[in-house]
Amino acid sequence: MKVFDRQAILASLDIEQAVLRLEEGFVAFSEGRVQVPPVQAFAFPHANGDCCIKSAYLEGSETFTVKVSTGFYDNPGKGLESNDGMMLVFCARTGAPLGLLADGGWLTCIRTALAGRIVARLLAPSRVEAIGMLGTGMQARLQLAHLMPVTACRELVVWGRDPARLEAYRGFARTLGFNVRVASKPQEVAQAANLIVCATPSREPLLQAAWIRPGTHVTALGADSVGKQELDPALVGMAQRIIVDSAAQCSQYGEVSHALEAGLIERAQLVELGAVLAGQAPGREHDDQVTLADLTGVAIQDAQIAQCAWASLQR
Structure with a gap:
């Protein structure tokens, strides 16, 4: 299994291609061509934090993904980012783990921002x-x-x-x-x-x-x-x-x-x-x-x- 850090992911991601992939995913989701198990969620009121585990597979895709994402909202006062996490990419033919995207929550942030871009194009x-x-x-x-x-x-x-x-x-x-x-x-x-x-x-x-x-x-x-x-x-x-x-x-x-x-x-x-x-x-x-x-x-x-x-x- 390959491991990539945030810097490598930032340097390589094609934003315009990502927008197209996200639009493809939203359409497939609404057409029922996506497997999306229930979200697992944790709450940490004592630390003003939460964590969710999400996973999905688009029919016909070569991979499926499991993501762990955290948000601890007092972190900036400690010199830390509010968001953190990682994504695991698996082969959809063999189940083998292919890669760990140690993005520190950045991919979650960027996919959310690009969703905002998509809806603004349609609704602004x-x-x-x-x-x-x-x-x-x-x-x-x-x-x-x-x-x-x-x-x-x-x-x-x-x-x-x-x-x-x-x-x-x-x-x-x-x-x-x-x-x-x-x-x-x-x-x-x-x-x-x-x-x-x-x-x-x-x-x-x-x-x-x-x-x-x-x-x-x-x-x-x-x-x-x-x-x-x-x-x-x-x-x-x-x-x-x-x-x-x-x-x-x-x-x-x-x-x-x-x-x-x-x-x-x-x-x-x-x-x-x-x-x-x-x-x-x-x-x-x-x-x-x-x-x-x-x-x-x-x-x-x-x-x-x-x-x-x-x-x-x-x-």
């Missing part, structure tokens, strides 16, 4: 006046960087809880060419931006329905396990298009789960991203729509990004 308004970012961590950085190929907007409004990390994020965004405004509260982000990304581990709503402008698109990433929430359920209820990575998973613990429980939406309103990519359902239909993407993270993303990285490392 035709004229993005400003990008709003809730969060200042690695995912918030990657989301911003990977929005750049799909929107010409370089106006950013960002909110975060930690002043030092917020200032560091401002500097990062400026190096990318953004004009940056720091918000003192999430409401300011909602009132200024019509493309909003929520990338926090929050356990209570940060965005309220009353703050959202007509025509806004919101990508919510944080509710990737039970107990997490970034959006007011009424905000989900007001969205005219609700796109999810997995209808089943999002109904269990995504942002839409809270709106379903409150009776604000019906399960039939949920449209999987794979169906939109396959042309079986529309994305944004006009610029006055409020649209929402609830991305809880599905294991086929891990399988596809791992296979893409594995292929690149063999060259």
